[in-house]
Amino acid sequence: EDQVTQSPEALRLQEGESSSLNCSYTVSGLRGLFWYRQDPGKGPEFLFTLYSAGEEKEKERLKATLTKKESFLHITAPKPEDSATYLCAVLWGSQGNLIFGKGTKLSVKP
Template structure:
């Protein structure tokens, strides 16, 4: 069964304190792993997509990496405006739908 597990469920950081979010997955025929940011009451905002093990993508303070079993979202020197829920999703090979993890809610305190 296709499944995505994110950890931790919640993360509280001080401004400038770097950390990583984990996304473990099992999927038949991965056709993409996606990271989204979601603010309360809003739609998921696309951040990155990764397709093969070893691939890395960067955007400002965020860096996403991918292995055959998991993905990490590294946050370097976070700011309070980075506070949000970060969702990981996979697209199985036989479908266009996304299967989401439960998300990691990040709070960055000044």
């Protein structure tokens, strides 16, 4: 059973067309939720950490929010350079490992 589910699997946007990516989780005792950006063939690039429901963080055109069951990554007026796979991961339990979702592949067309 997947503990971290991301939707949609793929998203195509026109430049300037705002949208949101979803990350839902079923683990209890969440210790943190992380968003990463990954370009093809490269390692994930850290974007945000959220620790408690109601928390929000912003970076340029990206804004991440957290509730008790899910997180959203809002992309405002995206540009082609925002095209990448966005990964969500949760940190839980006594171990310090991250559990990742499968990612959302975002394509932004000019």
